[in-house]
Structures are given as C-alpha cells and as structure tokens.
Amino acid sequence: MxxxxxxxxxxxxxxxxxxxxxxxxxxxxxxxxxxxxxxxxxxxxxxxxxxxxxxxxxxxxxxxxxxxxxxxxxxxxxxxxxxxxxxxxxxxxxxxxxxxxxxxxxxxxxxxxxxxxxxxxxxxxxxxxxxxxxxxxxxxxxxxxxxxxxxxxxxxxxxxxxxxxxxxxxxxxxxxxxxxxxxxxxxxxxxxxxxxxxxxxxxxxxxxxxxxxxxxxxxxxxxxxxxxxxxxxxxxxxxxxxxxxxxxxxxxxxxxxxxxxxxxxxxxxDNSFVPSAAKFARKRKAARRKMLDIANALLGEDLDDDTLLISTSGRYEFRNKGIDVFVEAMNRLLRDRDLKKKVVAFIEVPGWVGEPRKDLQERLAQSSKFKAQSSKFNEPLDVPQLTHWLHNMSHDNVLGMMKYYDMHNRKDENVKVIFLPCYLDGNDGIVNMTYYDIVLGNDLCIYPSYYEPWGYTPLEAIAFKVPCITTDLAGFGLWANTVFGHEGQLEDGVKVIHRTDYNYSEVADAIKDTVADFSNMTQKQIETCRKHAEALSKKALWxxxxxxxxxxxxxxxxxxxxxxxx
The missing domain is CATH 3.40.50.2000 (Glycogen Phosphorylase B;)
Known part of the structure; x- marks a missing residue:
C-alpha cells in the first residue's frame, strides 16, 4: 500500500x-x-x-x-x-x-x-x-x-x-x-x-x-x-x-x-470464557446431569446419559429466530424411524415468565437427596413442557404450537420438548446455572434463523465444541460456508441449511434428518464433529x-x- x-x-x-x-x-x-x-x-x-x-x-x-x-x-x-x-x-x-x-x-x-x-x-x-x-x-x-x-x-x-x-x-x-x-x-x-x-x-x-x-x-x-x-x-x-x-x-x-x-x-x-481442557469434561458432565435431572423430574422418567440433549436459544422472536421451525422439526422427528436415541430438546428463550414451578423445585430437591437412585418419579407433572409458569400461558407462541400439534411429552414418545422461558443468569430458581455453564452440555444446538444479521448463539455453541445447525439467512451461516468453501455439513461442525422466504417445510425436514443422522453416528464421528466445530470457532476470534x-x-x-x- x-x-x-x-x-x-x-x-x-x-x-x-x-x-x-x-x-x-x-x-x-x-x-x-x-x-x-x-x-x-x-x-x-x-x-x-x-x-x-x-x-x-x-x-x-x-x-x-x-x-x-x-x-x-x-x-x-x-x-x-x-x-x-x-x-x-x-x-x-x-x-x-x-x-x-x-x-x-x-x-x-x-x-x-x-x-x-x-x-x-x-x-x-x-x-x-x-x-x-x-x-x-x-x-x-x-x-x-x-x-x-x-x-x-x-x-x-x-x-x-x-x-x-x-x-x-x-x-x-x-x-x-x-x-x-x-x-x-x-x-x-x-x-x-x-x-x-x-x-x-x-x-x-x-x-x-x-x-x-x-x-x-x-x-x-x-x-x-x-x-x-x-x-x-x-x-x-x-x-x-x-x-x-x-x-x-x-x-x-x-x-x-x-x-x-x-x-x-x-x-x-473472545474465548476466555471457555473452560480449559481440565475443567471442560467436569463442567460438561455437570451440565448434562442438571439438564437430565430437570427433564426426569418434569417428565417422571429415567432418561440416562445416552439421551441426545439438543437446544435452541436467543431472543424470543418466534419467526425471526426460527423457533417455529424448531418445534415443527421436533414434531416431525417424533415419527422418524431413523432416530436411534431418545431426544430431549430445550427451548431456552426468555418469555413473559411468572415464577419457577414449585412442584418442579420440590422434585429437584427430593432427587438431589437421593443421588444414588437415578429416578424417583413415575408420573409426569402437569404441563410437562414447561419449567417456569408464564403470565400468558394461553397466548404463548411456543406452548400454542405444541398444543396445536398435540405435543404433550408422553411416556412412549422418543422426543420430548421442554420450554425453559427465562434468562439463564444462574438464579432462575430451576436451572441455577449460567447459560455458558449449560450450553456445553448439549450434543447439538439448532438455530434455524429466518432473520439473523450475524448470529452469536451458533458461534458460542461451537466455541464450546457443540456442533450446530444454522441457516444461510444468518450472517454466521454464510460466513461458515465461505470458510468451508461449500455448504456446511454436520461433519464440518456446522450444518448450514439453505433457507428462503418460502421453504419452511424443507428446513424443518432437513433439521429432522440431521438430528436422526447424528443419533446414528459413532463416538469417533461425533468427536470429529466436535473437533471441527471448535476449530471453526478459532477462526472467528476477535x-x-x-x-x-x-x-x-x-x-x-x-x-x-x-x-x-x-
């Protein structure tokens, strides 16, 4: 120059x-x-x-x-x-x-x-x-x-x-x-x-x-x-x-x-908040334990560590953030024969939250007393889709869509969807861990955004070695495609789905298929996904x-x- x-x-x-x-x-x-x-x-x-x-x-x-x-x-x-x-x-x-x-x-x-x-x-x-x-x-x-x-x-x-x-x-x-x-x-x-x-x-x-x-x-x-x-x-x-x-x-x-x-x-x-290798395994284990404890107490089940834990998070913009497509994909996954594991899908977006559920708090307190036996509950709680009561239960978009599709987290269903409608700031009354301490417990994170200028949530997920699914309508998804030189696949650490104004249904199917594929992966294949996810996050450091x-x-x-x- x-x-x-x-x-x-x-x-x-x-x-x-x-x-x-x-x-x-x-x-x-x-x-x-x-x-x-x-x-x-x-x-x-x-x-x-x-x-x-x-x-x-x-x-x-x-x-x-x-x-x-x-x-x-x-x-x-x-x-x-x-x-x-x-x-x-x-x-x-x-x-x-x-x-x-x-x-x-x-x-x-x-x-x-x-x-x-x-x-x-x-x-x-x-x-x-x-x-x-x-x-x-x-x-x-x-x-x-x-x-x-x-x-x-x-x-x-x-x-x-x-x-x-x-x-x-x-x-x-x-x-x-x-x-x-x-x-x-x-x-x-x-x-x-x-x-x-x-x-x-x-x-x-x-x-x-x-x-x-x-x-x-x-x-x-x-x-x-x-x-x-x-x-x-x-x-x-x-x-x-x-x-x-x-x-x-x-x-x-x-x-x-x-x-x-x-x-x-x-x-x-800045990846200074990602725990070092020594702490990472311990923190991941604690996060998974917490999420499974909540799911088991809410659903009255005994889901073990082989369960696939997936989540979406961000602002509560139902269409813009693709929360609608996420629920749609989980509903379709219920009937997918290729799914080889049980799935618990968390929707972590702050809604108009009232208070933490007392009945769930009691069960969680009870289960921590009896650490030795993993499940104490045979019956689900009422409304087993929700961790905190909302002020607008009858007008909430997530609950409304799940009700419309008759998604009630029944015992015999392999896919359970749980709405966690609050900021994970460490003192919400149920999770009591921060978002960064919880996100690393996931197997897969899904952000099927329709309107997303950049997209921090997928970037944070891969920094914690969690492979994720996003779309090419998110700035981050487009950037990932540019780095890969092709449309991102799960093996790359980020699956980038092509999204337009009108292909909602195809996007939901692509998510469903990707989760099913992930459930069939060997431990070695999963490790490769995790390694590639982390490597990509390093290219997005400040x-x-x-x-x-x-x-x-x-x-x-x-x-x-x-x-x-x-």
Missing amino acids: ANKRLTPDFIFESSWEVCNKVGGIYTVLSTRAKTLQEALRDKIIFIGPDFWKEQESPYFREETSLFADWQWEAKEQGLKVRVGRWTVPGEPIAILVDFNPYFEKKNEIYGWLWENYGVDSLHAYGDYDEASMFSYAAALVVESFYQWKKENGEWTEKGTKVIYHANEWMCGLGALYLNNHLPQIGTIFTTHATSIGRSIAGNQKPLYDYLFAYNGDQMAGELNMQSKHSIEKQTAHYVDCFTTVSDITAKECVELLDKPVDVVLPNGF SEFIEYYYEAYDIALRKAKARIEK
Whole structure:
C-alpha cells in the first residue's frame, strides 16, 4: 500500500448496551473491548446510558480519580456523568451519562436535526425519544472531553486522530451532532440490523425474494417506523464510514437505506470464557446431569446419559429466530424411524415468565437427596413442557404450537420438548446455572434463523465444541460456508441449511434428518464433529476479525483529514 494506514490515537464508542446487558450488541462490544484495550491501553472510552440511580450497576465500577479534572469541568458544564471501568475482560474505561435533563430541549434538538439532516422525528414513539436523548448526551460528553484535551495542549486539531463509533440507530443523532460540531473527528456508524428489515421480517412479510423491490421509506410509513428508519438512513448517508455486521445485512442496507456499506465488520468473540481442557469434561458432565435431572423430574422418567440433549436459544422472536421451525422439526422427528436415541430438546428463550414451578423445585430437591437412585418419579407433572409458569400461558407462541400439534411429552414418545422461558443468569430458581455453564452440555444446538444479521448463539455453541445447525439467512451461516468453501455439513461442525422466504417445510425436514443422522453416528464421528466445530470457532476470534475495524478507522480518519485540510 502506497499510503500507510491511519490508526486512531483515541476512540469513543457509544451504544445503548454499554454496561447495559439487553441483547447481542452487549456481547459484541464487551468481548471486543479486550482486543482494543490491549492495543490502545485506555485510549478507548465506551459511553453508555446511566440507569443505575438507586442500585449499583453489576457491569460498572466507578473510579472518581479517572480524568478527575475533566469530571469536575463536565459537572460545571451541567453534564451528569460517572466515569469508571466496564467490568468485562480488559476492563476498558466507560462513561455513563444521565440523559434525562435533555428531554426538555427535545423539540429544539429534533428541529435542529430536521434542518441540518432532514431527519423526521415527528412520528417518534416508544424508545425513540429515550434513545435520542441518550445519543445527544453521549455526543456532548465527547465534545466536552475533546475540548478539555485541546485546552490542555494534549490534542491538536490536525495532529490527533480521533474516532467516534456509534452503534445502531439509537446512537445516530450523536454521530450527526459530532459530524456537524467537530468535523475533525472521524465518524463510524454500525447498523447491526436495519430497523426496517427486522420489522418487515417480524411482520410475516417475505424479506429476501422481494428485497430488490422494497422501498425503505415507503415500508417505514406502512409499518409505522418512520422516525427510527429516518435517523438510521440519514446517519448512514452522512457519517464518514458506514458499516454492518454481515454480507446479508449489507444487501439490506443497499436496498432499504439506499447506501452501500463501506466495510463489513463481522462479530468476533473472545474465548476466555471457555473452560480449559481440565475443567471442560467436569463442567460438561455437570451440565448434562442438571439438564437430565430437570427433564426426569418434569417428565417422571429415567432418561440416562445416552439421551441426545439438543437446544435452541436467543431472543424470543418466534419467526425471526426460527423457533417455529424448531418445534415443527421436533414434531416431525417424533415419527422418524431413523432416530436411534431418545431426544430431549430445550427451548431456552426468555418469555413473559411468572415464577419457577414449585412442584418442579420440590422434585429437584427430593432427587438431589437421593443421588444414588437415578429416578424417583413415575408420573409426569402437569404441563410437562414447561419449567417456569408464564403470565400468558394461553397466548404463548411456543406452548400454542405444541398444543396445536398435540405435543404433550408422553411416556412412549422418543422426543420430548421442554420450554425453559427465562434468562439463564444462574438464579432462575430451576436451572441455577449460567447459560455458558449449560450450553456445553448439549450434543447439538439448532438455530434455524429466518432473520439473523450475524448470529452469536451458533458461534458460542461451537466455541464450546457443540456442533450446530444454522441457516444461510444468518450472517454466521454464510460466513461458515465461505470458510468451508461449500455448504456446511454436520461433519464440518456446522450444518448450514439453505433457507428462503418460502421453504419452511424443507428446513424443518432437513433439521429432522440431521438430528436422526447424528443419533446414528459413532463416538469417533461425533468427536470429529466436535473437533471441527471448535476449530471453526478459532477462526472467528476477535484477533482475526479486528483487522476489519482498522480498515473502517482508516476510512473515517482519511475523510476527517480531508475535511480539515480543505
């Protein structure tokens, strides 16, 4: 390269999910933090919303000594900030900002946004206002910090290379504010899923076959998404570097936001949470024991370790995450003659959970007393498909579909489906183990997504040596196919099923057949699958993917440099 790549001296990165665990973006940022922190050593600051008035945030540790002079100055300027460390590997600096004071200026801010960037905030509702006020507050934090560094002579306008990285439409307003007020900062915007694409898919409309014909603005009007779509689209057009997380979402951006992305930034992960070989076998055994204990107590059975344990997990988006196809496939598997083992299939998605089942808790307590005899129960509990009671039992999608198919986990059936409708955070009252401590107990994980810009769940599964099934409508599935050079098969560690808008039935059959095939594998074949799964996960470490970020930083810094040299 004739031109040497420009690298940032300082990075600000904002997201609604900094120190705030609500979805997949938390995983993206918190696992990437360590890699950037190692390279930049406290020259990266994450900015998140400060919700933690009364109670302490479990993900944030305040340190009043960090930038103490600036903190004092920020308070003088009326900014309500707390500075500290995000308690994830690498412990990067985080600033939490209280955005509530800006609501009274909301109309003025939206007016400025319309005049300068044509963003339509008239149709705002729900979380739009909250996200926008946070985004504005985050930009004020950057502006204040930048000026402080300049006044102290540490940063010069032309000499210091600064990046502002905004994640999702929620942080768009701040990126546009800085684009306008501090043109010397290079701006990057990442859409992790277009708001309109997710909405089209979630509203049962065909997204992919018809993608070329959709008009994003028109669909935003039809689906009542004008304001979110507007801020997302304008931010994509005005920032220095527009990015997304996979090739599949990049196509959405071109069609729905009328803007091709500059770089695709695939989501890597940090495998420091995968137990070492010595601990792994012990943890896997404990996870399997726990899952089988729950199944036996619920079903009144004596399923042994030869049972195939499979699961799906993620957000409760019934169609988008393919939970419907998962239930369909398990129903078909009930009648499959090639199935050689008993199967317990867990659906681990957080629903509208009421409380853990007392009757199940009692049985589990009883069974741990009598460890010696493996099963104590001959009768199933009522509703043996569910570990926790739900608030909306009669309107729940999973239970409704199982009822429709008459799936009641009967004694003589070889496939049992159990809905575990809560976050596995270690204290749900039934499992009482975290997701990472449970996932490694599976034989097979299944994620038949219809709408999935990337797909962390399959990536986490293979990191724990669990082979998985996904689709080529997930960014991760597409990436796996590219690495393999062919459509992924179970032997590769990841089976990638071709999925379209209309082949739901074929996908369900492919899943059913794959599980049946797996039940016929020898121990040696299974070990090969597990080994290949783990090998693929190593290719998705942040150390491999961070390169794409440096490409994005370079693009943004060059544009900023050109601006201030004009």
